[in-house]
Amino acid sequence: MTEKIAERKRGLEVAEVFSRGMAAYAKNHGPLPPAHWKVVNALERCRTAAMGGHSYKCGNCDYEKQVYNSCRNRHCPKCQGLARLKWVQARMEELLPVEYFHVVLTMPAELNAFALRNKAAFYDLLQKSVADTLLSLSRDPKRLGAEIGFISVLHTWGQNMMDHPHVHCIVPAGGLEDGVRWKSLKGKFLFPFKVMSSLFKGKMLSGFKRAVEKGDIRFHGHLEQYTDPARWKAYLDGLYAKNWVAYCKPPFAGAGQVLKYLGGYTHRMAISNHRIVSIDENTVRFRWRSYADGGKTKVMTLAHKEFIRRFLLHVLPKGFQRIRYYGFLANCKRKKALGRCREILSAKVKDPAPEKDMSSEKAGQCDLVSLFKSVFHIDLTFCPKCRNRTVSPTFPPAHVRYSRGVFR
Numbered sequence: 001m002t003e004k005i006a007e008r009k010r011g012l013e014v015a016e017v018f019s020r021g022m023a024a025y026a027k028n029h030g031p032l033p034p035a036h037w038k039v040v041n042a043l044e045r046c047r048t049a050a051m052g053g054h055s056y057k058c059g060n061c062d063y064e065k066q067v068y069n070s071c072r073n074r075h076c077p078k079c080q081g082l083a084r085l086k087w088v089q090a091r092m093e094e095l096l097p098v099e100y101f102h103v104v105l106t107m108p109a110e111l112n113a114f115a116l117r118n119k120a121a122f123y124d125l126l127q128k129s130v131a132d133t134l135l136s137l138s139r140d141p142k143r144l145g146a147e148i149g150f151i152s153v154l155h156t157w158g159q160n161m162m163d164h165p166h167v168h169c170i171v172p173a174g175g176l177e178d179g180v181r182w183k184s185l186k187g188k189f190l191f192p193f194k195v196m197s198s199l200f201k202g203k204m205l206s207g208f209k210r211a212v213e214k215g216d217i218r219f220h221g222h223l224e225q226y227t228d229p230a231r232w233k234a235y236l237d238g239l240y241a242k243n244w245v246a247y248c249k250p251p252f253a254g255a256g257q258v259l260k261y262l263g264g265y266t267h268r269m270a271i272s273n274h275r276i277v278s279i280d281e282n283t284v285r286f287r288w289r290s291y292a293d294g295g296k297t298k299v300m301t302l303a304h305k306e307f308i309r310r311f312l313l314h315v316l317p318k319g320f321q322r323i324r325y326y327g328f329l330a331n332c333k334r335k336k337a338l339g340r341c342r343e344i345l346s347a348k349v350k351d352p353a354p355e356k357d358m359s360s361e362k363a364g365q366c367d368l369v370s371l372f373k374s375v376f377h378i379d380l381t382f383c384p385k386c387r388n389r390t391v392s393p394t395f396p397p398a399h400v401r402y403s404r405g406v407f408r
Helices: 003-009 015-029 034-045 081-092 109-117 119-139 193-214 223-229 231-240 257-267 305-311 332-344 363-378
Strands: 052-057 064-066 100-106 149-157 165-171 174-175 181-184 245-249 276-279 284-289 296-304 323-327
Touching: 015 034, 015 276, 015 305, 081 257, 100 119, 100 193, 109 165, 109 223, 109 231, 119 149, 119 165, 119 193, 119 323, 149 257, 149 332, 165 257, 174 323, 174 332, 181 332, 193 231, 193 245, 223 231, 284 305, 296 305
Parallel strands: none
Antiparallel strands: 052 064, 100 165, 100 245, 149 165, 149 323, 174 181, 276 284, 284 296
């Protein structure tokens, strides 16, 4: 009974679906890629005794709490909270006192099969095509005539967990002209939708054809039908004939809203644990938003095998960067360009905080305490036994760890 109550308090998790249905899925779908097994093992072991852990000890009484380690896999719904916070905090220093736009560029569903069978090459092409589109338009004297700096985030899923590759971009309303002057963008929108979608389509399909010719994108499985020149031409003609989707929201209200929005889109996986409604022996039910029905929230029921299949569609290749920086925010020019932008915009730059010695274990522990308090509203210095908030927990040295729940 105690285990059931604890399990109910812990909440429903994606990992439970894998625990119940992974054996049947692997049996029906043949040998799985090692990358898929790595993700599955990480999710099932995350914050369990199998990962080992550490303990918190109250310095005022004998209270001690054991905490299991996280898997830190970027596909894990439980491990992105702190990573997201740290990323947003790092981006805070890069915000400028200007308005920001949210841009979304989406490719047609007809390209999804090529994306799934050539993930690294195709997703790289998608992000570069989006970047080239925005940079080309910003440099056009008829549009802005300056270089913008923006962050792009690749998403490969829709609300129903099916494959739906698209790119989110956060773009400032202006850019650097000749690297020495700030030029503000006038108007309620970044660039005309039709102009963005047409240019994006041209750049994407041009790069797509080159990648096929070079062999970077290949015809696997049922895609072999397009080795027939006639079918290949008809396929490309159909893509050129379609209207591609480009969307741009009006400017954000302020820098704080930008950061909040950034955090919601950067470290996100196909589905989070809080969307799961129920899990039984054969099915899983989860909430999803149907944009085709006016954005209504509905509940979808899937068999474990189908849920797992959809989840694994979004496992990215090892080392693939889904968050990228372009324009004056590119790594090679970011520091100098941002300094120039702040100087021009007369932005108040806060005095840099004293650097912490991250090799010091105490510094790392204090950082963990502050992160939990600011994000999760959990005070790790609070002892539930002696009700003392002034005494910090005593953390064990780095070498004190335990395996499978047993301290060494």
